[in-house]
Amino acid sequence: MAKGAYPIILKKEDDGYYVRIPDFDIGTQGDSIADAMEMARDAIGLMGIDMEDDKKDLPQPYSREFKTEEHDVVTLVDVDFTEYRKRVENKAVKKNCTIPYWMSVEADKKGINYSRLLQEAILSVLEMNKSKC
Numbered sequence: 001m002a003k004g005a006y007p008i009i010l011k012k013e014d015d016g017y018y019v020r021i022p023d024f025d026i027g028t029q030g031d032s033i034a035d036a037m038e039m040a041r042d043a044i045g046l047m048g049i050d051m052e053d054d055k056k057d058l059p060q061p062y063s064r065e066f067k068t069e070e071h072d073v074v075t076l077v078d079v080d081f082t083e084y085r086k087r088v089e090n091k092a093v094k095k096n097c098t099i100p101y102w103m104s105v106e107a108d109k110k111g112i113n114y115s116r117l118l119q120e121a122i123l124s125v126l127e128m129n130k131s132k133c
Contacts, residue, residue, distance in 0.1 A: 003078065003081065004079055006044055006079065007062060007075070007076055008074070008075060008076070008077050010036055010037075010074075017029060017032070018036075019043075020066070021044060024043070024044060028040055037075070041077050041079055044077060044079045049081060049085050
């Protein structure tokens with residue numbers, strides 16, 4: 001399944017909203033309803049791609065029964081697992097590296113973009129081209 005719309009239950013708390021996601025048996029929270037819905041989308045997306053990586057089937061929406069209490073808000077959150085995976089896998093991560101001072105001075109004089117250079121060097125070592133990324 002590339003895309004799904006899963007029910008979530010929002011419960012007002014003193015400091016925001018608690019979110020239950022029955023189909024995945026997980027919970028999260030947010031400061032506002034919009035934030036809570038986005039956190040639910042992230043939780044479902046991360047859990048879903050982890051399940052796919054482990055060769056497990058994703059649950060179907062409404063695969064688990066759930067109960068609500070007065071004032072709970074039930075809504076749907078849509079997740080496109082293919083798009084979510086692309087976004088997560090292409091997310092930039094910060095790495096710290098150390099080079100000699102003289103090299104830093106010379107590289108700065110040449111206006112070298114350290115991030116781009118490191119990415120190109122790693123791609124070269126991995127024998128990959130940019131089109132695969």
